[in-house]
Amino acid sequence: MSTDSKQSRVKRLLAGIIIAILATSAGIWTARAVLQHKTAMNELDATRFPTAREIQPFELIDHNNAVFDNNALRQHWSFLFFGYTHCPDVCPTTLSVLNSVAQRLQDLDEDIRFIFVSVDPERDTPEQLARYVSYFNGDFIGVTGTPEGIEQLTKPLGILHMQVAAEDGSDAYLVDHTASVLLFDPDGRYHAVFGPPLSADAIASDFRKMLKAYQ
Amino acid sequence: MNIRLHRTFTVLLLLIGSSLVMADATLTIGEPWIREAPPTARVMAGYLTMINAGDTPVTVTSISSPDFEGAEIHRTVIEEGVARMLPVSQLEIPANSPLKLEPGGLHLMLFDPQRPLPEGETVTLIIHRSNGSKVTATAPVIRKTGEDHSHHHH
Numbered sequence: 572m573s574t575d576s577k578q579s580r581v582k583r584l585l586a587g588i589i590i591a592i593l594a595t596s597a598g599i600w601t602a603r604a605v606l607q608h609k610t611a612m613n614e615l616d617a618t619r620f621p622t623a624r625e626i627q628p629f630e631l632i633d634h635n636n637a638v639f640d641n642n643a644l645r646q647h648w649s650f651l652f653f654g655y656t657h658c659p660d661v662c663p664t665t666l667s668v669l670n671s672v673a674q675r676l677q678d679l680d681e682d683i684r685f686i687f688v689s690v691d692p693e694r695d696t697p698e699q700l701a702r703y704v705s706y707f708n709g710d711f712i713g714v715t716g717t718p719e720g721i722e723q724l725t726k727p728l729g730i731l732h733m734q735v736a737a738e739d740g741s742d743a744y745l746v747d748h749t750a751s752v753l754l755f756d757p758d759g760r761y762h763a764v765f766g767p768p769l770s771a772d773a774i775a776s777d778f779r780k781m782l783k784a785y786q
Numbered sequence: 787m788n789i790r791l792h793r794t795f796t797v798l799l800l801l802i803g804s805s806l807v808m809a810d811a812t813l814t815i816g817e818p819w820i821r822e823a824p825p826t827a828r829v830m831a832g833y834l835t836m837i838n839a840g841d842t843p844v845t846v847t848s849i850s851s852p853d854f855e856g857a858e859i860h861r862t863v864i865e866e867g868v869a870r871m872l873p874v875s876q877l878e879i880p881a882n883s884p885l886k887l888e889p890g891g892l893h894l895m896l897f898d899p900q901r902p903l904p905e906g907e908t909v910t911l912i913i914h915r916s917n918g919s920k921v922t923a924t925a926p927v928i929r930k931t932g933e934d935h936s937h938h939h940h
Contacts, residue, residue, distance in 0.1 A: 656824065659831040659896075660862050661869040663821055663930075664889040671933035699826045706824035707931045731868050738873075743828060743897060750869035767864050768890060771933040 612784060616765065616773040619781060623760035629723035631688070631716035634701035639714050645759040647682035648782075650774075652753075653730050655691030655746050656703040662687075665750065666707040671771035673708055676778060683778075688724065689715040690732035690748045728753065728761065754778070756785060812840030813879070815913065818925035820896065821889075822905045830854075830903065832894035832911065832925060833887045838879040845916035846877040853909045855898035862890055871895070876916070905929040 612619060626641065633639040650669060654662035669685050676683055687704050689695035692715045695703075700713025715721075725732065732748040752769060756762040763781060765774055818834035832851075838844045851857050859874040874892065879885040887893050894911070903909065905927050913921040 656826050657829055659821075659827070659829040660860070660871070660889060660893050663824065663831070667931050668933045670931050674932075702825040703827075735871075745871055747868055747870040749867050750864055751867050766867055767869070 612780065615763075615777045615780060616770075617754070617763040617777045617781070618766070619763040620761065623756055623758065623762045626755075626759070626761055627723060627727045629720060631714050631720045631724065632697060634697045634704060634713035634715075636697050639712075639716075641759055644755045646757055647684055648757060648778075649684045649686055649755040650752055651686045651688060651755065653688045653690050653725065653732065653748055654750075655689055655748070656695050656699055657691065657743070658746070658748075661748075661750055663707075665752070665767075665769060666704070666711070668769045668771050668774070669711075669752070670708045672774045672778075673710070675771060675775035679779075679782070681782065684712060685710070686712045686714055688721070689713070690721060690725065690730070691734075691746050692716055692718055692721055694742075754781070813838055813844050813846075813913070813915065813919075813921050815911075815921055815923040816884070818911055818923045820903065820909050820925050820927045822927050822929040823899075823903070828898055830896040830899065831889075832857075832896055832909070833889065834894070834911065834923060834925065835884050835886045836877070836879050836913065837884045838881060841881050843881055844879045846879065846913055847916050848876075848914045849894055850912045850914065851896060851909055852912075853900050853903070854896040855900070857897070857911075858895045859887075859892065860895045861892050903927050 626644075628641055631639045633643070650672070652662075652665055652669065654665065656662070666687065673683070673685060685708065687700070689700060695713075695715045697713070697715060700715055704711035704713040724730075730749045730751075730753075732746055735745045735747055737743045737745070750767045752765040752774065753761060754763040754765070762785075763777070765777070814837045816835040816837055818832065820830055820832045823830045832849075836844075836846065846859075849857055849859060859877060860871045861874050863870050863872055877885060877892070885892075896909075907927045909925045909927060911923045911925050913923065915921070
């Protein structure tokens, strides 16, 4: 056996060992990444759907009287909250939390929109919504429409709302409504839901994890 | 020394001034505040802590305000994700305990302010006890558009 062939056998052996090591570490690395991803998604406060859900066609208007339909939920992330401007406790509290979420996510190079959908279209005109949402954050978007339009969006999403007559019989009625915050992905699909009690820290950190998993 | 005393005194004064006017030995009011209403809102929410320093429970039958048409105690309850507001007929404050009215829970619903109430204004709240005595508190109107940290701990 020549020295040459001995050398090449050693080389081949070494190459084999190196490949084996690389393959094993790649395997471990992948497994760990998958596991970490799984763990990260399990640790969410939010309920994230295994498959984001397509939503039914709907047509509403935003606080500038522009059409707000399924397309308005595409090309960017959207946080949706349902409420009404006469709501004294839950809605201001939630919009304040969402304003804190917006501030916590400011460093991200992402288009993230916060949308307040009225479940009281009888009283909530676009003008009224414009003044209301901008009180919390100048970039927030208010959405209203016909009662049918509101139904088109809320019903398939399982958003409940019902008027509760005022005790004095005036038009100062209250509206019971779902207090969750819904997240839509840039494909305009229903991605995750945050249930009350809401915390800006939890929403912001969950969003970062979901954003990473989405990319 | 003088400065420190002065500072302590100022802090004390601020604490007293901002939180309570006492007319009751056992029931005191801490941290009352009214959430500044976003434009368009006719209903405002008020929050406060009622502290019962006595050895027997205290019952509060209502809270009123001369600055509003009406006031009701409500509780926000969330059942299966739906927020509902339930009127509360009276509040029982256990002996030697505080009871907190805070965002997302018990709160005061204040209907139709008698005058515009932007941040900086104050509102008078009168707490009525079942024994007929009253406690009056002065609540500042506060603009709050960020997360309220006090309701984290549950």
